Amino acid sequence: MSGKREAPDLPEPLAPIIDAHTHLDACGATDAASTAVVLDRAASVGVGQVVTVADDQAAAQWAVRAAHWDQRVYAAVALHPTRANALDEAAKIELERLAADSRVVAVGETGLDYYWPGKLEGCAEVETQIEGFRWHIDLAKRLDKPLMIHNREADHDLLTVLLDEGAPKTVIFHCFSSDATMALSCVAEGYILSFSGTVSFKNARELHEAAKLVPREQILVETDAPYLTPHPFRGAPNEPYCLPYTVRALAALREEDPEELAKITTANARRVYGI
Template identity: 70%
Template sequence: MRVSSKREPPPAPQPLSPLVDAHTHLDACGARDADDVRVIVDRAAAVGVTAVVTIADDLAAARWATRAAEWDPRVYAAVALHPTRADALTDAARSEIEHLAGEPRVVAIGETGMDMYWPGRLEGCAEPAVQREAFAWHIDLAKRTGKPLMIHNRDADAEVLDVLRAEGAPDTVIFHCFSSGVDLARACVEAGWLVSLSGTVSFRNARELREAVPLIPPEQLLVETDAPFLTPHPYRGAPNEPYCLPYTARALAELIDLPAEELAEVTTGNARRTYGLAAGR
């Protein structure tokens, strides 16, 4: 879903290099073809973002993300059905996602997980039992492909942990757009799971998140935009894009009392190892 905003896009931040946008949605940022993708990643590269992972949330987006990763060497992809769309995980959809997951530039299975916020609020949203079954299937796919599992968790800490424990977590787990509190942060640290932080870490009203983040060792941190959503302070509500990642990285560095340049190096190293990115990206 493309996001429209009446606000002007944020100005380009001061460059901070190297950075990897661990989770973005280039299609929802307005990219349609190879030229659009190049423009967006060129804008990001100008401020130090050397690579982006564009994420699918439905089958059409999975097809598109896989193509986008072939259009530009700075782009990688992840494929899955978003938990709210788990009703669409038919046998045919499973077969196609399995095929796409085998592509070499698909570096993760996601975003999948559990969402307890939208059922009852969003028409057509998959019910929790359906989400749970789809999540379990994606966990198995991550194990079979040996690729990281990228988790969407909204108001579903207990449910996500329950499924991971019941099914057995794959070797590498990423909690994308982590927005939970101390308890889940400690569970992630203990399990060795990665925590990917978006612009919400800069929101002053995200009290529980901001209390939890300092508990996470830097070697378990990633940074992301989740663009076009969650634009960091002070541009909250404006359209987000991968070039905005230095704003989030600097907010995170301030929160955990680490020099921004060191945070950039550490999180980029984490992303390269986690996703198996090419050297220099």
């Protein structure tokens, strides 16, 4: 595509890191061989395992296949909140089947997205999103698997639904992008906050303050690749191998050693996902 930025250079390796949320299929992986290429590139800088995440039914099926192709891959399955209008009975049956797979470590990404309704054609309306979110919460509890949340401009309602339904034992806020007040509310409930490349963006001042407040045992790191490429590569394609850039940016904000933060987030990911 004309004008598209080149892929970032390989970063300096860090201690083994786990990418807590990525989309390998959207990074161009299509089969076992192309998946291995992406994973090998990540492994060369210390990113040894990834959780590849679904946002629709086809992506959920693909994620489970990928997790069986390569032992470095784990899967999370759900319908993205903007696609909650596709959660009919057939979809529920298929998602339940997929979510029960031994290689699936979370139900997600689900949650609420108040940015896209009215802007994106076919986007699920708010009430439909809430109904779908409630169903995914119940599924996570029935399977005793973590709930992986997508939250965009819906802080209050998201916490309200979790309180109303009763949250699963483990709740992960993927790509946490809210402010310090929301971070403290989540921390108080024992939720896990996962930080992506957005934490490296110079203008994300409220997020910077939030990132400083999260206890070590409640923090993860992710790429959300191919989206949200960290500074100074915004606009370039993202991949799991870019995760060390985010870890270093987060460590600088928290005034921590990057190697130590890599070890902490890896230990947390192993505990949270049971891997």
